Amino acid sequence: MTMRRTALKPADAQQASIANVAERAGVSIATVSRVLNGIANKASAETVARVRQAVAELDYRPSSAGKSLRQRQSRLVAVLAANLANPTMAAIAASTEVALREQGLVMVLCDTHDDPMLQDEYLREMRAQQARAIVFLGAVASPMLDLVRGGPTPLIFVNRRDPGEPNCDFVGIDNAQAGRDVAAHALAQGIRRPALIHAPLASSATRARVEAVIGSFAAAGFPIPPSLVLGPAEKEHLALGYAAANLLERGGAEHDALICTGDLIAFGAHRFIEESPHSASLPIYGFDDNPLNDWVAPWLSSVLIPYGTFGRAVAELITDDREGADRQRVLPHRLIERRRS
Amino acid sequence: MTMRRTALKPADAQQASIANVAERAGVSIATVSRVLNGIANKASAETVARVRQAVAELDYRPSSAGKSLRQRQSRLVAVLAANLANPTMAAIAASTEVALREQGLVMVLCDTHDDPMLQDEYLREMRAQQARAIVFLGAVASPMLDLVRGGPTPLIFVNRRDPGEPNCDFVGIDNAQAGRDVAAHALAQGIRRPALIHAPLASSATRARVEAVIGSFAAAGFPIPPSLVLGPAEKEHLALGYAAANLLERGGAEHDALICTGDLIAFGAHRFIEESPHSASLPIYGFDDNPLNDWVAPWLSSVLIPYGTFGRAVAELITDDREGADRQRVLPHRLIERRRS
DNA sequence: TTGTTGAGGGTAAACGTTTACCCTTGCCGT
DNA sequence: ACGGCAAGGGTAAACGTTTACCCTCAACAA
Structure with missing residues (x-):
């Protein structure tokens, strides 16, 4: 039994698009999209198999730009840290990155240097990026923050609460x-x-x-x-x-x-x-x-x-859309006693 | 002299699009785009002023998704760090973030945990994101790395050189x-x-x-x-x-x-x-x-x-497209002598 | 027989940009 | 008078998705 000769991608191939997948699977673009997004009752088992096969063969992954443009929302989550030189901030960022990745989200890390102007610049940029959510590691009061608050983008405050609204989505300790x-x-x-x-x-x-x-x-x-x-x-x-x-x-x-x-x-x-x-x-x-x-x-x-568990809490807050859900995650702390021997 | 009454954005306004700007400035979409991208000899001074005015009034910023889709390239730069818990990596990431922002680029920070599989997952994700460049803080050999090397996306190796190609774009010390x-x-x-x-x-x-x-x-x-x-x-x-x-x-x-x-x-x-x-x-x-x-x-x-200057070197390597340019940035080190008093 | 329903799947519009191409106008040289 | 050219600007296609809407066919109830 010899391998069927398939059209291999040349070395400098463009990234495959959904159209390529559709063509190879012999279905329409819409069907591919529906299979990939798991819309029920829209494809026979055999069709699903053919699509998945084509996806695998082409190493296809949906273009973020296309997706974002259509859905008006990206998979980017902005983390605005007040000071990345602080090991604490870095630790939170690291754990957040892991947790976000597990949800298929991508972390964009920014250092605001505790500067309201710079924080605003980042907020504008993230609006342009249609960020899924914005995480503040030490928020500072700023005009854009007032504007963004109440908007559709979830805002999550870690350690330090929203300077303008204490009853915010929060992750931290007591x-x-x-x-x-x-x-x-x-x-x-x-x-x-x-x-x-x-x-x-x-x-x-x-x-x-x-x-x-x-x-x-x-x-x-x-x-x-x-x-x-x-x-x-x-x-x-x-x-x-x-x-x-x-x-x-x-x-x-x-x-x-x-x-x-x-x-x-x-x-x-x-x-x-x-x-x-x-x-x-x-x-x-x-x-x-x-x-x-x-x-x-x-x-x-x-x-x-x-801090190692902060990331998970942040990711949960972003993913969790339940109405009555508690938006305050107060995590346990513990005093570690050390003394010079 | 009374202020002209302009149509204000409602509080929950959608982010303004280039079409809104064009309409408000009384020109075509193409003209707005050209003004914003500084195409010479394509707009009169007066038109430029009207466009800029409209941009300011609407607080317009181009949608990243639209841009990326059209140009097949995003403003995202991926930084793949081997271990973010290491303060050194965090320091490099921090300085890189600052330098990238100055160039209008956005840093995506990923922790590969020195794992080839995870590194590959990130490489795939960044291909989907059409990342402008990929920065490795401690690269590890992996199949996708072999595939991406030689592709159109610039690869930059910090501290540790490309395991498969010592003559790579490099930032580090001697x-x-x-x-x-x-x-x-x-x-x-x-x-x-x-x-x-x-x-x-x-x-x-x-x-x-x-x-x-x-x-x-x-x-x-x-x-x-x-x-x-x-x-x-x-x-x-x-x-x-x-x-x-x-x-x-x-x-x-x-x-x-x-x-x-x-x-x-x-x-x-x-x-x-x-x-x-x-x-x-x-x-x-x-x-x-x-x-x-x-x-x-x-x-x-x-x-x-x-490490504080590594970021700038990385950003320069990304921005600098000159042909004969030296792609090896060897930065100065210095031995700091300390002894217990 | 005639509707009704559900599965399976195709068509095309829309998202926000950039840019190749085209058109008009005024100016210059011959 | 006429061609050429540059400035200024509009038209529309294309990028890769998702999804509302439509169509067909078979099964089934009345």
């Missing part, structure tokens, strides 16, 4: 509870006068953490003095932590622990303490955690946020 | 020179018996580094004994470094430095040494460097690779 957990742990360790270091309270997440820590200590009878506020010059968390630790030392106040609202801040503070000759080592708390912490920061107790 | 630099520095410090720790020699970059270090020490009269080879079980660089340091200690051989082919390996090794009660602290060298190293790894001397 930051207030996390703050209480840290405070409870510190109190149980006998800590009474921690220093609280945090960035300007722009995001809902940071705010919730700070308020919870302050509240918990106050409730326990050990109020924390007003927290340090650093100018916008300290944009980077790392530098911010370093500067804050410096200030603390100069201030001369006695502290028995450092509570930082992010691991990067903790890194900065820790560095200063290590470098300073007359600073005693003291417990440090952070938020986010990270697989690298086990290796490079074994001195840092941190709230482990399950 | 890894052999970097290896020699590390060896020279170590030799100048009086180091004579370093241990060399590296992952399986799958990538061209690692291979060049290893060979250069071995060669330099041999040439100086201090040959390095055969390097450790760890099984594929140690997939993660971090665990690999830890396990290697463990093995070294058990082996009992005396070493006066550790040279690791990547910072993550160095992190792992350092952790083991820190934990081990009877290991003396010794100089550690790595490759990649990273802004975080100043904060979390002040003990690590590392070859700083300018």
Whole structure:
């Protein structure tokens, strides 16, 4: 039995189109489309087989452009991250990419640098791309966001809620509870006068953490003095932590622990303490955690946020169109305790 | 002078199309297209002004789908990263995103997990998307790669060269020179018996580094004994470094430095040494460097690779169509010396 | 016999661009 | 007077899909 000689694609062949498939299968274009989209009762078993065969032989895959044009919707999902240099954002993006791919969606990753103008530019671009959904990793208020909100494109906010609408589609942890957990742990360790270091309270997440820590200590009878506020010059968390630790030392106040609202801040503070000759080592708390912490920061107790599962939650929110569905995915966190041996 | 009452878009308006612009400007669709694409001698100054005005009023932006369909090419650039959890890959992706955006291109980020099957799946998807170019951050040999190579889509390899064609479009550093630099520095410090720790020699970059270090020490009269080879079980660089340091200690051989082919390996090794009660602290060298190293790894001397500039080089390679152009962008590296104070 | 129904499948319009081709007008040189 | 040319701009085809609508045929009920 010899192989039937089929018309092979030349090496520089154009990508096969649905018309090629139809011709090869001996059916109309419409039939091919219906088979591929699984429209029931529109093709006999034999026809389906012939179409699938042709698809396989030609290595056909529908053109995204054609599809998008017709359906007025693409398979692109935009992820607008405030700062890709932050390992946390990168981790969320990575897990989101995997989850989206499983749904046949494609991730477009953008770095807004926390800049409203740039965020708007991306929002415009994504409207032109007819993005299926837009995911914000740290949204910032902006005119286009106001315009897009309420439009047909689903908006999903991760970690930081929509600055203009707290009741948004959301993926994140219970930051207030996390703050209480840290405070409870510190109190149980006998800590009474921690220093609280945090960035300007722009995001809902940071705010919730700070308020919870302050509240918990106050409730326990050990109020924390007003927290340090650093100018916008300290944009980077790392530098911010370093500067804050410096200030603390100069201030001369006695502290028995450092509570930082992010691991990067903790890194900065820790560095200063290590470098300073007359600073005693003291417990440090952070938020986010990270697989690298086990290796490079074994001195840092941190709230482990399950960023690896954020992606799945995001993808579910995008796919799930049920009416009454809960659009708030609050995922479990856990305080990881580490101390220098 | 009162404002002319114009037909405002309703809140839920469809995105304006070129037809809307044409109508509002009182010209044909073709003219709008030509104005927007800057075709010379095809529109009077007055017409151009009317079109631009209409574009601004409607907040029009050309539909990507329509454009792609017609031009058989999209503005998407795929970045296929071997492992997004690696901060290095994330850094390159971030800088690439910025550079692409400046060119009006859009980055699609994919994580191949170093898996040929998954890489092929992405290559197929990107063919369907009619991607403008494909950037590999750690390519792996695969059937589709062989098929796509030589096709019309530009392929750009970062750090690791095309496994099937060393003379590919490439962005990276001179890894052999970097290896020699590390060896020279170590030799100048009086180091004579370093241990060399590296992952399986799958990538061209690692291979060049290893060979250069071995060669330099041999040439100086201090040959390095055969390097450790760890099984594929140690997939993660971090665990690999830890396990290697463990093995070294058990082996009992005396070493006066550790040279690791990547910072993550160095992190792992350092952790083991820190934990081990009877290991003396010794100089550690790595490759990649990273802004975080100043904060979390002040003990690590590392070859700083300018990942922040990789993106621009990638974008240039994509945009630059000159015939005789050099398709190899070898960027400068620099050994950053750090030692525990 | 006559309708009715459902399966199976073809036709053609529409989505938003770009561009080859055509037409008109005014100007110039001969 | 006439051809040629350049500027300015319109017409319509093509890109690859999806889907509303139409058609045919067989089975089946009244």
